[in-house]
Amino acid sequence: MSDEFVLDPGLCHLNHAAVGPWPRRAVAAVTCFAEENARLGSLGYLDWLGVEQRLRERLAELIGAERASDIALAKNTSEALSVIAHGLPWTPGDNIVGIAQEFPSNRVVWESLADQGVTWRALDLDRSRDPEADLIALCDDSTRMIAVSWVQYASGLRLDLERLGAWCRANAVLLCVDAIQGLGALPFDLRRFQADFVVADGHKWMLGPEGLALLYVRPEWRERLRLRQFGWHMVEHSGDFDRTDWTPASDARRFECGSPNLLGTHALEASLSLLAEIGMDEVWNRLQARTDHLIGLIDERGFELLTPRAPERRAGIVTFRVPGESAARLYPLLMARRVLCAQRGGGLRFSPHFYTEFETLERAMRLLDDILSESTDSL
CATH class of the missing domain: 3.40.640.10 (Type I PLP-dependent aspartate aminotransferase-like (Major domain))
Incomplete structure (x- = not known):
């Protein structure tokens, strides 16, 4: 069903909790x-x-x-x-x-x-x-x-x-x-x-x-x-x-x-x-796989997960904080790199959907890595 979505390949759309894109x-x-x-x-x-x-x-x-x-x-x-x-x-x-x-x-x-x-x-x-x-x-x-x-x-x-x-x-x-x-x-x-x-x-x-x-x-x-x-x-x-x-x-x-x-x-x-x-059970299964993957990427980097970790307490929203960094500073830098997300609850909110490519999640986190690396290099 990914062919139903024609998002610009340079865009990491992780903002379904705000406004989602229309399918074809x-x-x-x-x-x-x-x-x-x-x-x-x-x-x-x-x-x-x-x-x-x-x-x-x-x-x-x-x-x-x-x-x-x-x-x-x-x-x-x-x-x-x-x-x-x-x-x-x-x-x-x-x-x-x-x-x-x-x-x-x-x-x-x-x-x-x-x-x-x-x-x-x-x-x-x-x-x-x-x-x-x-x-x-x-x-x-x-x-x-x-x-x-x-x-x-x-x-x-x-x-x-x-x-x-x-x-x-x-x-x-x-x-x-x-x-x-x-x-x-x-x-x-x-x-x-x-x-x-x-x-x-x-x-x-x-x-x-x-x-x-x-x-x-x-x-x-x-x-x-x-x-x-x-x-x-x-x-x-x-x-x-x-x-x-x-x-x-x-x-x-x-x-x-x-x-x-x-x-x-x-x-x-x-x-x-x-x-x-697709069926809502399958939509949820696919979305859960993506949020699980995203949480894994967050954990690998030692970021602080603000969204509950228990699967029964989660839906499609994953909010996290980068220790020592302000979400207010990181958010516009991510948006400038075309990572469409939100600043909510003191952290960065990523919200993929069932069709989001796993590579999109990984690319968004690599772009965040780049931002953090640039900040370190400037010190």
């Missing part, structure tokens, strides 16, 4: 969509909606949802989280338990509920040896929700969602999962994880475009979320424009107020078709 089929899907639009306008609109339906089906399969109609398409993860946060019926004194080191989207949205008397309680992962137990320990009788990322964006720590989900369901606490750093990298099982809400943008490990995200709301909660956005698309009879009475759609479309992003839909559906052909 996604580029082709968007090109065909644009050319059809230029020649025929919206003549094929019903066919475009068929692609949208296939996308919902693929996303439902990806997380293990029962029906495609359980999947809403949001603009991004932040919007999806906002739909949940500002739709739930809160009571003053309620609290939400999360993680201090979360990406801002998974902090700001919960902090924004302060004017409703809702408190966000944050676990400091740097002081936790058992994050699931410590998250649970932060809960009390006023805890309504645990809201966490499946995989932490900086350290790459993967939470045990099965353990959290079982406790939440047994204790009538909601579980909201930001799955953006895991979906497309390794299998997700909604039945085992028992999440009430799942959100994820498509532009990272799912290899799709920005501007399109998954929003899953457990059907029992769908009609209990207060809607804050309204428009023609979210009503039950969305095609009957002359109808003056309306009710929100009974399925997840109720969370989609306006016209769909059909350009993004064509790209993401095509990208997910690639993952489906």
